[in-house]
Amino acid sequence: MTAITAVDSTIALVPGPVNAHSHAFHRVLRGRTHREQGSFWTWREQMYSAASALTPAGYERLATAVFAEMVVSGWTAVGEFHYVHHRPDGTPYADHDMERALARAAAAAGIRLALLDTCYLAGGIGQPLAAAQTRFSDGDAAAWVRRVHSLRAALAEEAGALVTVGAAIHSVRAVPADQLTVIASDLDPALPLHVHLSEQQAENVACLDAHGVTPTELLERSGLLSPRLSAVHATHLTDADIALLGRREVTIVMCPTTEADLGDGIGPARALHDAGATIALGSDQHAVLDPFLEMRGLEHHERLGAQLRGRFTPAEIISAAVDGGRRSLGLGLSDDVVLVRRNTARTAGSDLDQLPLTATAADIAEVRIAGTVVARDGEHTSLGDPGRLYADALTHLDL
Known part of the structure; x- marks a missing residue:
């Protein structure tokens, strides 16, 4: 098991945290969604509006700022759950333009990127896509699988060793049941596969009404539950769901700060772990970017x-x-590390192994990814202050 070690009395060496679930463009919503009570569903309308404003150039600027903030905050790898594929009217870009923009942003920030290209085909169970969702869709699962395989070849030519391609199913709301079976049969089984699962109780109700089973059971029926699958959130599960996810050795990606921000609920992390699932962490909408806050969350x-x-x-x-x-992103062992100060107001006196329960991103002295120092004392070593990058990126978005 991964361990924290002491460099000396003032510095600890923490193995590089991995952010297993990210939507980079959601970062523009930080501090803009709290004017009324609302719900996940009203928050989602603001998210769709932000997605509609993205262009390849604008997304590259924004994602560069997001990935730079991740690095400065101590994340050393990220799984980008990506579904903003096409132009707003649904017509494709010439050559994976949005995906290449994300790959370039990650390269600029020096973070490991698993680009989880996402299948998104419906506006809900039995519902057509809404206008704001049109740019997410490839029409059907077979077309999406072909584009994923094309994307892998395209990025292999230029993206570099830090960028890999994985896959995702947005949710059982956004991918019809007959298309889930296409993905199970046609997608390269070597690719890591992610899915949003039972984040909201409304998803469970709709799935039971339409299919007579829970979303977890529908994934099992479709042949998709396996050790390569990562289920994100998994908040509202039955005991049978928990047992099934554990038995199939699925990874569960919990995103505590987002789940709290959106009022999702508290997922059964300990029960899932005890059933045989692996637990991972992500920052999702980036209401906060701090791996230590996700850990103690x-x-x-x-x-x-x-x-x-x-x-x-x-x-x-x-x-x-x-x-x-x-495990979630299909990454091997690495020498990525974060150097954390042990003598700050937050960490002084902490036992070495308990730093995840006391430290924050403010205590990071240095971040090293693939042997390169990419951040030091709150600044990115080549890009500078992420705040400045955000200021530039946000001026180029029509929000």
């Missing part, structure tokens, strides 16, 4: 739900942030 949500302390050991928490993320 995992534990704190469990404490709130169970009214008990010590639901995950410190070793299990760091393992979720590192080992779970690597």
